[in-house]
Amino acid sequence: WLRLDGGLTWDADDAANQIEEVFRHELAIGYETRLLAPGDIAAVTPGVDANAVSPQGAIFNAGEGWVDLPSLIGLLLSEFRDRGGRILTDAGSTDVTLANSRA
Numbered sequence: 199w200l201r202l203d204g205g206l207t208w209d210a211d212d213a214a215n216q217i218e219e220v221f222r223h224e225l226a227i228g229y230e231t232r233l234l235a236p237g238d239i240a241a242v243t244p245g246v247d248a249n250a251v252s253p254q255g256a257i258f259n260a261g262e263g264w265v266d267l268p269s270l271i272g273l274l275l276s277e278f279r280d281r282g283g284r285i286l287t288d289a290g291s292t293d294v295t296l297a298n299s300r301a
Contacts, residue, residue, distance in 0.1 A: 199267075200263065200265055200266075200270070201265075202262070204243065204259060204261070205258070206239065207256060208252050208255065208257070210252060211254065215252060217255055217256065221233040229259065230259060230261045232257070232258045232259075236253065236255065239251060239258075243258065
């Protein structure tokens with residue numbers, strides 16, 4: 199449910215393309231970044247069609263990732279139940295009640 203194997207982004211193939219400016223900005227702020235030519239993308243992110251990437255290239259950020267929320271929610275709900283939690287569905291609106299700084 200959690201993957202941290204990088205993110206790839208590119209810009210349109212027109213005068214508004216700012217991929218090199220974004221890359222330089224990321225470098226300037228110390229962000230982990232690589233500017234890749236379309237032909238170099240397969241070595242970093244297999245399965246991406248290099249023909250879909252504009253000729254200006256793409257940025258690969260190795261430290262980025264994604265969360266599969268349905269899988270994570272299922273895991274958390276299962277753990278909640280295993281620890282004695284009870285899930286009420288279709289119960290209408292609710293509020294959190296605080297007592298002695300505890301919910």
